[in-house]
Amino acid sequence: MKITREDIDHLAELSNFSLEDAEKESLKGDLENIIQYISELSNLDTDGISPTFQVFEMENVWRDDEILAQDADRESLLALTKEEEDHQIKIPKVL
Numbered sequence: 001m002k003i004t005r006e007d008i009d010h011l012a013e014l015s016n017f018s019l020e021d022a023e024k025e026s027l028k029g030d031l032e033n034i035i036q037y038i039s040e041l042s043n044l045d046t047d048g049i050s051p052t053f054q055v056f057e058m059e060n061v062w063r064d065d066e067i068l069a070q071d072a073d074r075e076s077l078l079a080l081t082k083e084e085e086d087h088q089i090k091i092p093k094v095l
Contacts (some may be wrong), residue, residue, distance in 0.1 A: 001035045002032070003031045003035070007028075007031075008024045008028050009024070012024070021062050
C-alpha cells in the first residue's frame with residue numbers, strides 16, 4: 001500500500017499533530033514499512049491452526065454480592081457537607 005502526502009496530512013489532522021515537512025516524509029516511510037511488514041502475515045500458512053482468543057489459562061473468579069454493615073450512616077455523612085438539600089449533597093452547577 002502506498003502512503004500519500006494527503007494521507008499523512010489527514011492523519012496529522014485527526015491526531016491534532018503539527019508536523020514539519022521532514023517529519024511528514026519520515027512518517028510516510030515508517031508507515032509504508034509497517035504496512036509492508038504486516039502484509040507479510042497474509043503469506044503465512046495457518047491451515048489447521050485454531051484461533052487463539054486467550055493466551056493464559058484464566059477464568060473469572062465470582063463471589064456472592066453481600067451488603068456489609070457500614071460505620072457511617074446517611075445523616076452523619078450529610079453532616080460533613082457544606083450544603084445539603086432534600087437529604088442530598090448540594091454542589092455548585094457544573095455546566
